[in-house]
Amino acid sequence: MNDEELRTRLVERLTGSGHLLTEPWREAVSAVPRHEFLRGGFFREVDGSTPTAWTPVMPDDPRWPAACYDDVSLVTQVAGTVVPGDVRGEILRAPTSSSTMPGLVVRMLEDLQVDAGHRVLEIGTGTGYSTALMCHRLGDDAVTSVEVDEDVSTRARAALGHCGFAPDLIVGDGLAGYKDGAPYDRVIATCGLLTVPRELIEQTRPGGTMLVTLCGWLYSSELARLTVHEDGTASGRFLGGQISFMLARPHLPPPLGLLPDLDEGDERPAAFGADVLDDWNTRFVAQLAAPRAQYVTLTREGRAEHLFLDVGTGAWAVLREHDGRWTVRQDGPSRIWDAVEAHVARWRGAGAPPLEEFEITLTSEQPTITWPGR
Structure with a gap:
């Protein structure tokens, strides 16, 4: 199957799934070669x-051509600098850049409600695929894209140029935007944000319109149109x-460092346990209450312990389950x-609105962030 046929299949798949x-x-998707x-x-x-x-x-x-047109995200960088051509075999490092699933x-482009004549600021160029789709729709002069990683931006510029696109590509902190091109009709961020920068x-x-993904360090996130x-x-x-999405690099959580003594603090029965976070909506609501808390699961003396730690303040809570009952022990300047x-x-008292x-x-x-009845 050639790349034109693969693009046609992708359009059919995305149309059938209700995304396109x-x-x-x-x-645009028919015209822009993701590979x-x-x-x-x-x-x-x-x-x-x-x-x-x-x-x-x-x-x-032989797997590469078809995989480029699967509706999946593809990791293109790990550990901040390592790209696929640098590796032989396997690597155990965290992803730091990817081509988002088409x-x-x-x-997101549909949700951005963009139209001819609009000027768009994109935060996070990545591979440049989404940038190319916007250039096809709006024209190069209408698209400005900011990427913090110079090497990533350079690769995107080469790919865009090979496809005949020349948007305004900026290397810098996307959270500061790009004031020289302002004002913009639309702003879209392809990274997770803890806060929305005033810039x-x-x-x-x-x-x-701004389209941003709001999240916290419990890693529940939602797309917001503002x-x-x-x-x-x-x-x-x-x-x-x-x-x-991957968090914007300045919004990544700090290292956990030395963990607190989890036998200190005050213990009480918990109204519910850490397992409520298995539900996405509940986790998001919990995160609103503790946006800077990180969640890790530990094993001590053969028992699972669920630790919530705010490194910045030193506040922590650890939950333990025994015979179907949960307890929580907490310490620090606040009770997470x-x-x-x-x-x-x-x-929940408001009816757990979606x-x-x-x-x-x-x-x-x-x-x-509020909900009906709050």
Whole structure:
């Protein structure tokens, strides 16, 4: 199957899944060859590896052409600098850049509600595939894309040029936007954000739209569409779908460091256990109460312990389960699990409304997020 046939199959798949809705974006996906943005290869997860190991898949691999058009995200960099061509065999490092699954790319472009004549700022160029789709739809002069990693940006520039596109590509901190090109009609971030930088709001024209993925260090995240107002505030709602992106590098959590003595602090019965976080919506609500808490599972004396630790303040909570009952022990300047229980209880008391009904207001970088009945 040649690349044109693979693109046609991808369009059919994304249309059938409900991600690709309008003809202009169908034309873009039909026209832009995703494989050109993966010429450097990608990493494939090694089945059954714990911790996760990655092995490179290069263009000379017979699996490469079709895989470029699968509706999956493909890791293109690990450990901040390592690309597939650097590795022989396997590597045990965390992913730091990827080509987002096409279904999510086009879903976000549809949700951005972009139209001819709009100027777009993209935060996170990555491979450049989504940048190319926007260039096809809007024209090169209408697209500005910012990438923090110079090497990633250089590879994207080469791929875009090979496909005949020449948008304004900036190497820098995307969280600062690019004021020289402002104001923008649309801003889209292809990375997870803890907060929404004021610079991005200020660089969006009043009435313009921002599409961002809001998350925390419990790693529950949601796509939000926000409208910027004349007074410099912004508001909107979540769009649903359990969207997940790598966090923007400045928003990554700090190292856990030396763990606290988990036998200190005050212990009490817990209203519910750490297993409630298995539900995505509950985890997101819990995260609103403790956005800077990190969650790790430990094993001590043959028993699982669920630790929530705010490195910045030193507050922590550890939950343990025995015979179906949960206890929590907490210490530090605040009580993390008290806050989580209270927040989840209020949400459940309001009927546990879905995240799409939550309202988001931005008067500063930190969003205020509420739900009906709160």
